[in-house]
Amino acid sequence: MNKTVNLDWGKLGFSYIKTDFRYVSYWKDGKWDDGKLVEDNMVTISEGSTALHYGQQCFEGLKAYRTKDGKIQLFRPDQNAKRMNSSCRRLMMPEIPEEKFIDACIQVVKANEHFVPPYGTGASLYLRPYVIGIGDNLGVKPAPEYLFSVFCCPVGPYFKGGMQPVNFTVSDYDRAAPYGTGGVKVGGNYAASLLPHEQAVKRGFADCIYLDPATHTKIEEVGAANFFGITKDNKFVTPKSPSILPSITKYSLMHIAKEYLGMEVEERDVYIDKLDEFVEAGACGTAAVITPIGGIEYKGKLHVFYSQTEVGPITKKLYNTLVAIQLGDEKAPEGWIVEVK
Incomplete structure (x- = not known):
């Protein structure tokens, strides 16, 4: 993908920047669908969703980095997958198969490749996977349906003027x-x-x-x-x-x-x-x-x-x-x- 984005890599902070694609997958009738990349960054859910009322939701954070020779690599995504499943189990949400989680992250990085900051800028591409309970619901119980999504944002180095205590x-x-x-x-x-x-x-x-x-x-x-x-x-x-x-x-x-x-x-x-x-x-x-x-x-x-x-x-x-x-x-x-x- 040869698209370019007009960003000052050296001035990025840790804030939301809309990128082109995010991954979305729904759990219904006991299983996850295949999931797909979408352009819309808005999520429409039922007003009865457990995520809104009973806090049935979890998330992760990981990064993709560009190497000196231009490759892109994810750092330990399997560990994020395991931790997300631990969160899902605790809140009675369906687990995400580890391969599905890693594949979703790879799809999102590839589709937004032009947002991965160049090597040497101190910046990286931050990925935010999350799972939320959705669907029509009123009582305190696990949701009838779930949404798993991964979006990404380029973020700057945490320490602007170098690492300071x-x-x-x-x-x-x-x-x-x-x-x-x-x-x-x-x-x-x-x-x-x-x-x-x-x-x-x-x-x-x-x-x-x-x-x-x-x-x-x-x-x-x-x-x-x-x-x-x-x-x-x-x-x-x-x-x-x-x-x-x-x-x-x-x-x-x-x-x-x-x-x-x-x-x-x-x-x-x-x-x-x-x-x-x-x-x-x-x-x-x-x-x-x-x-x-x-x-x-x-x-x-x-x-x-x-x-x-x-x-x-x-x-x-x-x-x-x-x-x-x-x-x-x-x-x-x-x-x-x-x-x-």
Whole structure:
């Protein structure tokens, strides 16, 4: 496809841009249809849809990257497929076969190939798969029908002026309940985070840290991202809890820390009153890969890690290695990359 788009790749933010095609598939009478690409970016559903009233919906986020030699590759889409199915099971929605999910993503990238930013711009093509409960319904029960769709938008680098550490504050609010939906990617978790986020930003912080809902003593998530810390004895540590969303970026970083940087990796409880065990800290997720944490405010006191102005050396190494893998500059572990042909 030789179409061109008039976009300033260097000035893209993380915002919606209508692209040419999106993939749509419907589930009805116990099965998914074949799915197809459509041009219309409007979704028309019944006013009784469970997605509107009872929050029966989930989503994913992943990216396509252009390599130095012009190829396009997806980063670990099989992991997004698995996580989406985990969300679907939790909300009693039909699962998407993994091949169907990956095929839908590939179709969308190919159809919007001219929106994949060039190598070297720091930009990428963000994909947003989602599943919603639709159809005429009134009672609190699973929907009679479902819609699975994937759309895409070109997005800029998360850090405009280069990677900079930011500060976070600990929230009194809970992101999720102990046995709730914190471990799956459903909209309600994000709706609940809007108010605490706004309060944190008003006080000059990037976002807030959520503690475990049962005891409020352990770090769970950083805004909509996972936390990690580097200890004085060079261990990569990240919290473990059933109410943390399993970040694909986090598990990728754990692998890189162990296999590429030769570090010890621990997934365990991280107590908020023991921050001094870490010399560096960060938040990780699809959008930014890593957001370095300068400091965390807890009970009126700001605990600073490596620096509030400079990124720590291990954090920098982890970031550079993962981005190099995503862009095809570094050999990827088996199965991490799916080339869009």
